[in-house]
Amino acid sequence: MSEYVDGTVAAGWEPVREEFAAFAAAQAHSPEAQLVVHHRGRRVVDLWAGEDTDGDTVSGVFSLTKGAAHLVVALLVQEGVLDLDRQVSSYWPEFTGDGKERLTLRQLLAHRSGLINTTEGLGYEEIADDALIAARLAAQKPFWEPGEAYVYHAFVIGALTGEVVRRATGRSIQEQYEERVRAPYGLDLYLGLPASQQGRWKPVLEMRPTPEQAEASAAGGRRRTTA
Numbered sequence: 001m002s003e004y005v006d007g008t009v010a011a012g013w014e015p016v017r018e019e020f021a022a023f024a025a026a027q028a029h030s031p032e033a034q035l036v037v038h039h040r041g042r043r044v045v046d047l048w049a050g051e052d053t054d055g056d057t058v059s060g061v062f063s064l065t066k067g068a069a070h071l072v073v074a075l076l077v078q079e080g081v082l083d084l085d086r087q088v089s090s091y092w093p094e095f096t097g098d099g100k101e102r103l104t105l106r107q108l109l110a111h112r113s114g115l116i117n118t119t120e121g122l123g124y125e126e127i128a129d130d131a132l133i134a135a136r137l138a139a140q141k142p143f144w145e146p147g148e149a150y151v152y153h154a155f156v157i158g159a160l161t162g163e164v165v166r167r168a169t170g171r172s173i174q175e176q177y178e179e180r181v182r183a184p185y186g187l188d189l190y191l192g193l194p195a196s197q198q199g200r201w202k203p204v205l206e207m208r209p210t211p212e213q214a215e216a217s218a219a220g221g222r223r224r225t226t227a
Contacts, residue, residue: 010044064189069158072180107146127155178191
């Protein structure tokens, strides 16, 4: 199993390497994975597996960036620039109508705005344009009464909270994250990978279900069709 894995572990952490190697060996396709563990301020595990993957490779981490972006919101709340219980519309005047004007920043951060998408939907290129998303959602009728229910705002929460930050500070959430969080602490987590780091980038592999998963999915589809 160890032929799938490279990297190092500190003395006493060898079982982690064995488990990581077992995971890599069990993949139906070429294994692609990285694992780093810090224990009491010391890096004790630094492992990777996969073709053209090493300890310096970066890839997409999807919704983990929501937490990174909202560290900026937390800092601004701490400093009194933002107030969690103030209406979003007080920062963003166009964010009104159909109950949106009553939504608080706290409720927005909790994915309770009712604005999970637009009626027309968002195309692949459009979901990368936060300004466009924010403008459309400001004019969008919520899918439920704002603040009354929760649904994960998978593709739009960054645009919504980012617009609040921009209106309150005049600067983007990405700029503030870079200057206040990532760069000062030397973090290897970016909100938009800079050109200087593109050589480290490796796209996320397309999901490939196992034969058992594919069969279960097909069976589920047949049940829904014949119900």
